[in-house]
Amino acid sequence: NAGVTQTPKFRILKIGQSMTLQCTQDMNHNYMYWYRQDPGMGLKLIYYSVGAGITDKGEVPNGYNVSRSTTEDFPLRLELAAPSQTSVYFCASSYTPPGLAVQETQYFGPGTRLLVL
Amino acid sequence: QKEVEQNSGPLSVPEGAIASLNCTYSDRGSQSFFWYRQYSGKSPELIMSIYSNGDKEDGRFTAQLNKASQYVSLLIRDSQPSDSATYLCAVNDNTDKLIFGTGTRLQVFP
Numbered sequence: 001n002a003g004v005t006q007t008p009k010f011r012i013l014k015i016g017q018s019m020t021l022q023c024t025q026d027m028n029h030n031y032m033y034w035y036r037q038d039p040g041m042g043l044k045l046i047y048y049s050v051g052a053g054i055t056d057k058g059e060v061p062n063g064y065n066v067s068r069s070t071t072e073d074f075p076l077r078l079e080l081a082a083p084s085q086t087s088v089y090f091c092a093s094s095y096t097p098p099g100l101a102v103q104e105t106q107y108f109g110p111g112t113r114l115l116v117l
Numbered sequence: 118q119k120e121v122e123q124n125s126g127p128l129s130v131p132e133g134a135i136a137s138l139n140c141t142y143s144d145r146g147s148q149s150f151f152w153y154r155q156y157s158g159k160s161p162e163l164i165m166s167i168y169s170n171g172d173k174e175d176g177r178f179t180a181q182l183n184k185a186s187q188y189v190s191l192l193i194r195d196s197q198p199s200d201s202a203t204y205l206c207a208v209n210d211n212t213d214k215l216i217f218g219t220g221t222r223l224q225v226f227p
Contacts, residue, residue, distance in 0.1 A: 090160055098149060098151070098213075105163040106215065108161050
């Protein structure tokens, strides 16, 4: 199993450009999450999905969009990139909601470092 | 706004000592609590979960939960330089999501 994979690893965007961050998991997990982590800060939830075709906003959704057409993939779209979106983006997945089953946890991808100039 | 608070540190301890990391949370309905370790430039990885009041031990790690005080802690015994990392506390309040604290940076010096 590759687990959770994310592409690209690093990207520089100009202000106003758009891009899609890719996230794929091969563990047949229903739940998928997108977080951003600013330097010295914790993880802020952007969007999440509880299954194919179902998405919902997290704490900081503005400036982002998601879709979930398959169980495996959960891409994050940035429209009109702004310097405030400079961050490290983590995708995570889990089979159940966190805490429902003992030891069930979220598995994180390696992250995408995004710089908007 | 549900919150999870941690001291950002750094917490510096000598090798072999006990490191004590603390976390408080605002939502009394929270049921599940997690400690993640994050090395610099890497993604978080789960090291402990705890659901009931009291202590839970796993090797050198002990998680402690006090729901009445809305407090969860992580003790690392016999701290090693390889334990130097940021430790993130996360809380689930019976929704589909986790709320993360800002993390405590731990430095273990030889």
